[in-house]
Amino acid sequence: MKRHFLCVECLMKRHFEKAASIEKESDRLEYILEAMRLLSVDSDEPAPVFSARCRDLEDRYLGMTEKYAAIKKHYNALMLDMEADIARRIEESDDPLRTAMLYARAGNYIDFGSEKSFEPERFNEILDNAANDPLDEETYDRFVADMDKAGSMLYIADNCGEIVLDKLLMIQLHRRWPGVKKTFMVRGAPILNDVTREDAEQVGLDKLFDVVDNGTATPGTWIPSLPEETLNLLNSADVIISKGQANIECLGGCGLNIYYLLLCKCTHFSNVFSVERYTGMFINESDAGKLM
Template structure:
């Protein structure tokens, strides 16, 4: 997906917010924003650059002067703890559901709300309401059927995570996948370095996911999975695996068009996505890459 003016403005606003958060002087702020504007307006690459890759470039510009590697450390830990406290109740709710798979994937996609990259504000109250109403989450029934069928037939699955906090609900979903499809060899891929509030290996370890499955960092600080920039081992894994589940808008933006057998799972949280999918904000989406490519 090519970046447009909506993405450009969003990335710049995110940089401005970080500069304000760190109390950067007006002089330094002006210098950095001029550099960012120059990058956005004059770098020809931005026309074909997915928003997550663009965001990583902008964060690196800010980090040179400000040092923002820990910008989202506190909210990441906060939401990891918050969701871990809810984990037992979530599991209990899934186990009493008529369709455990559906309940688990509903929780997993709802967790995608915890996104400090796509949104200016993450509300605990809104998260609570969304989780309370998980049974009302509607996903494309054809895609659900296709995903279940492919999971039954597959031997290997790569699960690409998105955000901290959300990763706890991914862990719960993965537990259900292991229970329902015991033949599956599951590998989880996380971000290679801290970026926004995306989940890293440290987050996976923190919430106990590394005790459940093999977890691999992708080797990049892009808030997505740019296939040409991730480490060769992870790329080979994605190339050879039977199917992938990729969480979040950033993974969709960087993997869409790759032609691999990927099921995208996310909430539409920004104007670009609500427009693309012709839907309202926070609408859940489950789409298979091959189906999207064939219908494009």
């Protein structure tokens, strides 16, 4: 998904907001000028690649990796406190797999790198309404049919906190298809509030499923930067579930059998899919790729 001018506006707005916390005016200016330079390197690359480029810059001036580490632990713990109740709701529903998918999608709201900052009240509202949200039935039926004949499935994760709901969905996937090899993929190094092995360990997901990292510190799965081992895993998976906007920004148009599960959290995504902000999407690459 090529970078849109709205992406540039959003990215720079966030950097101006971050720069405001830098004490020295000269440092604020240097920070913004460097961010602008990094943003202009390659306009064909999606927004998450720019965020990866700015990782060292943000650490040098703001110590963002350390700050995000604390945020991630907090929201993982918060969702772990809610896990038992949500698991009960899933089990008591008519279709636990479908319901788990809806909760996992709702969890995609926990994002500190999107256009809007995290609002606890809105998240609680989204979570409370998750089980009643629509899910594209044609896509869901196609997903079930693909899983019925699959030998392997790859689940590409996105954010902290959300990973607890991903775990609940993985449990339902395993219950429905115990013979399908399942792999859970996280980022290769800390970036924003994206999940790494440490998050998977904190929520206990590593005790249930194979966890691998993608070998990069990009907040998305950017194929040109992936190591051979990760590429082989992507290309060999019969079914892929990809969470969040950054992953579809990086993978959209790749042609693999990917099912994207996300909330449209910014103006550009709302425009691309012709939906309101925070609308949930469940769409296959064969349809999404045409829009990227």
